[in-house]
Amino acid sequence: MSxxxxxxxxxxxxxxSPLRRIWARLLNFVKFGANADPDNRVPFYRxxxxxxxxxxxxxxxxxxxxxxxxxxxxxHPALYWGRQSDFAHPLLSLTGLRTSAGEDVRGIxxxxxxxxxxxxxxxxxxxxxAMVARGFPDWATLPGPQWLAMGRVWHFFFAWxxxxxxxxxxxxxxxxxxxxxxxxxxxxxxxxxxxxxEHLKLxxxxxxxxxxxxxxxxxxxxxxxxxxxxxxxxTGLTMSPTMDSAFPFLPWMFGGRQSAxxxxxxxxxxxxxFFIVHIVMVVLSGTWNNVRAMITGRYMIEKSDAHV
Amino acid sequence: xxxxxxxxxxxxxAVSAGALTLAGCKSLxxxxxxxxxxxxxxxxxRRVQRLFAGSHALATEYSKADIxxxxxxxxxxxxxxxxxxxxxxxxFAYWEIKVDGLVEHPLTLSLxxxxxxxxxxxxxxxDCVEGWSCIGEWTGVPLRIVLAMAKPKPNARYCxxxxxxxxxxxxxxxxxxxxxxxxxxxxxxxxHPQTLLAYELNGKPLPVANxxxxxxxxxxxxxxxxxxxxxxxxLVESFAHIGGGKGGYWEDQGxxxxxxx
Numbered sequence: 001m002s003x004x005x006x007x008x009x010x011x012x013x014x015x016x017s018p019l020r021r022i023w024a025r026l027l028n029f030v031k032f033g034a035n036a037d038p039d040n041r042v043p044f045y046r047x048x049x050x051x052x053x054x055x056x057x058x059x060x061x062x063x064x065x066x067x068x069x070x071x072x073x074x075x076h077p078a079l080y081w082g083r084q085s086d087f088a089h090p091l092l093s094l095t096g097l098r099t100s101a102g103e104d105v106r107g108i109x110x111x112x113x114x115x116x117x118x119x120x121x122x123x124x125x126x127x128x129x130a131m132v133a134r135g136f137p138d139w140a141t142l143p144g145p146q147w148l149a150m151g152r153v154w155h156f157f158f159a160w161x162x163x164x165x166x167x168x169x170x171x172x173x174x175x176x177x178x179x180x181x182x183x184x185x186x187x188x189x190x191x192x193x194x195x196x197x198e199h200l201k202l203x204x205x206x207x208x209x210x211x212x213x214x215x216x217x218x219x220x221x222x223x224x225x226x227x228x229x230x231x232x233x234x235t236g237l238t239m240s241p242t243m244d245s246a247f248p249f250l251p252w253m254f255g256g257r258q259s260a261x262x263x264x265x266x267x268x269x270x271x272x273x274f275f276i277v278h279i280v281m282v283v284l285s286g287t288w289n290n291v292r293a294m295i296t297g298r299y300m301i302e303k304s305d306a307h308v
Numbered sequence: 309x310x311x312x313x314x315x316x317x318x319x320x321x322a323v324s325a326g327a328l329t330l331a332g333c334k335s336l337x338x339x340x341x342x343x344x345x346x347x348x349x350x351x352x353x354r355r356v357q358r359l360f361a362g363s364h365a366l367a368t369e370y371s372k373a374d375i376x377x378x379x380x381x382x383x384x385x386x387x388x389x390x391x392x393x394x395x396x397x398x399x400f401a402y403w404e405i406k407v408d409g410l411v412e413h414p415l416t417l418s419l420x421x422x423x424x425x426x427x428x429x430x431x432x433x434x435d436c437v438e439g440w441s442c443i444g445e446w447t448g449v450p451l452r453i454v455l456a457m458a459k460p461k462p463n464a465r466y467c468x469x470x471x472x473x474x475x476x477x478x479x480x481x482x483x484x485x486x487x488x489x490x491x492x493x494x495x496x497x498x499x500h501p502q503t504l505l506a507y508e509l510n511g512k513p514l515p516v517a518n519x520x521x522x523x524x525x526x527x528x529x530x531x532x533x534x535x536x537x538x539x540x541x542x543l544v545e546s547f548a549h550i551g552g553g554k555g556g557y558w559e560d561q562g563x564x565x566x567x568x569x
Contacts (some may be wrong), residue, residue, distance in 0.1 A: 003488040075438040084374075148563075153564070241435045242358075242568030244367065245528045246365045247360070
């Protein structure tokens, strides 16, 4: 809506053919996002090389961790709270049920007291044409077929890369003061309502303000990197009986091994939720500008915020 | 393009992209060098975990109130061989466990012999590789007492546990294989104070489905490392010549030998 308003203000675009105008707007959206002035831009060195490298490594590693994690989950697709499994009362379960002989398997997702028929995706899905009981479908797991041993081997190899890559970033961020860029200040928090409204209008910071992360970015990145990251590692370690013997406070801290497993699962899907929002924001605020910044470090910002 | 043909095209594109990815992942998982690289993490994990847990860190022991009403069973629930069923009929009166291999004093222990040895009772959490946990009370002889009687030779590195339960026909040739369940632990885990030759669960003789008459408890390891229906313990320098050479029935199917995670 506001793209159209903006375009109609500029006399230059009015003279072009409608098709070229739409093409120019689309190009501008891909480059700089919604509500962006394509002219009047200067490059700004945004991401140091260490941030760029750890970012892309993390993206690949997380995808493998998620998919191999779902493979492991499929070996017993149910979650519990506490020290042990109360098999009659799972918090969540994905089961394949055959109600009568000869009938296809139905996928049933049970979340607390609620039951949903999720045939085809959760509880039962097609593997090479045949409907079989499995928690998550084969396109979501690594490896695709039911293969717990290999899922664990993938998961525990890439867990090391995830932890090492995360630690390198964290040490760098602490040593170079990058944590301050990610930590919301009191002023940021005060600005939160305004920032939310601006984001809903798809109006993103320009000029000097675009050189820093806004409060929503800070909250999202700080939470994911310094809370979700350590939490997923610690709950993962809590599932190891040997680590529990070395550090009994681990299961104690999370309310038991099965609680830790549930929190680990929630962390995984929090990463998925973050990823979806992250991608939406990248697209809305300029796919090309953002992706280039994360590859080369250079980010184009508008010179002044007079436009807003 | 009509709406439905566009939908079909998009669906086709999505399915082929998905199939390509899946095929990629499946074949990667079956590629030897990829497997070799991925399996290297196991040694690192074992060393680092041992660094923290050492030989003496104890698994948490729980109270009577934590004991699960029914201890979940898994794997073999009732070994179908005539030999085992005969022992079951006799109440395991003639069941024997041999301790041999690289030992100074090979032993043959009956159930009565085991019960005469000092015992330990512990309420611990059993963690299955599938992801679930169950708490039970186990009573048995610490394995290190039995090993001390047998006196392992200096070159003995592993205990191999041979079990009475035959496993499925894994090569699908229609002929039941003679491969029985087996497992192995290194001496560090075997001599851990909570590693037991357990003969009781929750104060009663071990049920058949839980490994009667004697099973292993290795409380810092996953369930598949805790062999049931034990008939023989062999001390070896290497398990490369046993079964598939990976140190256990499930290890031969690709599961990690180190079962602490």
